[in-house]
Amino acid sequence: MVFTRVLIIAIAVAAAAGAAERPNAHDALQAAFTRANNNQADSMDCRAALATVNALLAMPAFTKGPVVDRTDAYTLGAWCSVQMHEPVAARRFALAGTSLTGASVDLWRMRLGIEEDNQQPLAAVTTIEAMVVAKSDALASITVNHFHAIRRSLDVLHDRAADRRLLAVLTTSSYVPDEGAPVADPFRSDYAALLAADGDRAAAAALVASITEPSVLLEVSVDPRLRDFLPREFDGRAATEQHLAQARDVAASHAGSMYAVLDVSRYLRMLGRYDEALATLAAARPDAPGAAFTDLDEQRNWYWDEMARLYERFGRYDEAVATFRKAIDAKEQGGFNVSQTINLGEAQIRFARNADALATMKSFAADDSISRYGEMELRLVRSCARLALGDAEAVKGDIGYMAAHERDSPELLTEVQLCAGDLDAAAALMIRRLDNPDQRVNALLHLSDYDRDPRTRRGVDHRVIGVRDGGAVENHWRGQSKQHASHRRRRH
Numbered sequence: 001m002v003f004t005r006v007l008i009i010a011i012a013v014a015a016a017a018g019a020a021e022r023p024n025a026h027d028a029l030q031a032a033f034t035r036a037n038n039n040q041a042d043s044m045d046c047r048a049a050l051a052t053v054n055a056l057l058a059m060p061a062f063t064k065g066p067v068v069d070r071t072d073a074y075t076l077g078a079w080c081s082v083q084m085h086e087p088v089a090a091r092r093f094a095l096a097g098t099s100l101t102g103a104s105v106d107l108w109r110m111r112l113g114i115e116e117d118n119q120q121p122l123a124a125v126t127t128i129e130a131m132v133v134a135k136s137d138a139l140a141s142i143t144v145n146h147f148h149a150i151r152r153s154l155d156v157l158h159d160r161a162a163d164r165r166l167l168a169v170l171t172t173s174s175y176v177p178d179e180g181a182p183v184a185d186p187f188r189s190d191y192a193a194l195l196a197a198d199g200d201r202a203a204a205a206a207l208v209a210s211i212t213e214p215s216v217l218l219e220v221s222v223d224p225r226l227r228d229f230l231p232r233e234f235d236g237r238a239a240t241e242q243h244l245a246q247a248r249d250v251a252a253s254h255a256g257s258m259y260a261v262l263d264v265s266r267y268l269r270m271l272g273r274y275d276e277a278l279a280t281l282a283a284a285r286p287d288a289p290g291a292a293f294t295d296l297d298e299q300r301n302w303y304w305d306e307m308a309r310l311y312e313r314f315g316r317y318d319e320a321v322a323t324f325r326k327a328i329d330a331k332e333q334g335g336f337n338v339s340q341t342i343n344l345g346e347a348q349i350r351f352a353r354n355a356d357a358l359a360t361m362k363s364f365a366a367d368d369s370i371s372r373y374g375e376m377e378l379r380l381v382r383s384c385a386r387l388a389l390g391d392a393e394a395v396k397g398d399i400g401y402m403a404a405h406e407r408d409s410p411e412l413l414t415e416v417q418l419c420a421g422d423l424d425a426a427a428a429l430m431i432r433r434l435d436n437p438d439q440r441v442n443a444l445l446h447l448s449d450y451d452r453d454p455r456t457r458r459g460v461d462h463r464v465i466g467v468r469d470g471g472a473v474e475n476h477w478r479g480q481s482k483q484h485a486s487h488r489r490r491r492h
Contacts, residue, residue: 050081050084053077057070067102070100071097071102074097077093078107078114081093087117087118091123097111105138109138115127116149116150122154124150125166129169136176140177140178141178147170148186150166151166154166171191182211182213186216189208189220192204193223204226212239212243214243217236219441223440225437241271247260251264256293257294257295258296258300259299262299264277268280269309272454278307281306281310284303286299286300286303301328301332301339308323309343320347321356324340328341341363344360346381349385354388357385361382376402376405376409380416380419382395383398383416402416410442410443411433414429414433430443430446
């Protein structure tokens with residue numbers, strides 16, 4: 001599971017058979033947990049564990065006993081059901097356990113993880129609503145990318161009502177994310193737009209006033225629904241400078257957070273202060289002796305990704321490629337690294353190394369599971385590289401796929417049309433984007449001018465793949481968390 005600590009259960013059949021007869025159920029469960037720390041579970045172990053759990057839960061004395069024992073039992077049951085590829089049973093255990101007062105953070109996270117992994121976004125929204133009331137610290141510990149993934153699933157279902165319910169939770173004062181950065185600001189701007197459309201301008205204005213993330217403020221500044229809530233003298237660069245100072249404070253107070261370090265570097269990069277950004281990263285190398293970051297499992301690949309982007313800014317192609325490959329080797333969510341593989345391909349195209357980009361895209365195996373957006377990025381890189389090499393015939397399938405999946409990323413479809421030189425199609429799509437309230441902000445930013453890059457990057461083509469990438473105040477959200485990996489099926 002993506003949300004819970006690894007509870008690998010190994011309980012011998014004989015112990016399982018006798019556990020239900022023991023008067024001290026707490027001892028039986030603790031023995032299971034202790035053994036879990038020293039063994040690898042297999043299907044027989046989990047069958048035995050499930051037999052033990054079910055026997056205990058059938059005992060009236062146990063179900064009236066200490067809550068901690070019951071939540072432990074439900075946690076064991078949920079985890080082993082996941083191991084046995086029985087999601088219905090896993091969710092049943094998780095639901096029962098989280099209905100108890102004092103259920104653990106781990107169990108709440110497991111419940112949400114089961115629902116997300118099994119593509120149950122509506123159930124996930126219900127869990128999030130319950131979690132913010134019963135266990136807000138569990139909600140705070142879940143990284144924001146999971147909420148974005150749930151929202152994308154709701155978008156596929158066209159379920160705006162459920163998305164609105166989710167936004168209502170993620171913009172409440174009860175949700176205080178542990179990530180030490182304004183990761184909830186995109187939720188605030190989206191919810192403010194809904195409130196403004198409903199005529200609740202006071203609530204919308206209050207949400208906009210709470211936004212500090214510069215990239216979100218830039219979106220608000222071009223959003224016809226929200227821009228009047230910003231001060232007339234709003235200055236995107238000044239907002240970024242101000243937020244950089246705040247990011248430095250967060251990094252200083254979160255000494256073990258690589259995420260906080262990367263935030264400082266990203267804002268410096270947005271402002272074109274590449275030397276300072278590179279120095280910031282050099283002082284926080286994850287492979288340095290004594291490095292003590294607590295979030296390296298999630299951030300190591302993004303550290304190397306950020307450094308590679310800076311090498312790009314300096315025109316240092318070989319170092320950028322080598323560093324992207326370090327990011328790829330760091331894996332992503334423990335598996336094949338989709339995000340940095342695509343990012344490397346994009347960089348190779350920007351440096352007109354189109355054959356290299358095609359070779360990079362061949363890293364993807366047929367069974368690699370990536371997000372719908374990631375699939376669009378993959379086809380964009382492949383198409384632009386082939387077009388640059390003069391192979392227009394080979395791109396028809398990819399461009400046809402992207403046109404059929406326009407909803408997954410109208411921006412990327414626009415870019416591939418520009419790569420193909422199909423200006424009529426690109427113009428028609430841009431008009432559709434501007435006419436669509438949900439796409440208008442992104443389209444306006446796509447059309448905006450940005451400050452010139454303070455350094456001239458020789459050999460870099462700014463016209464394709466990320467048309468805003470050269471700006472000193474650049475499109476921050478694409479560089480910040482462009483993660484393409486889906487939650488892959490677990491192979492146990």
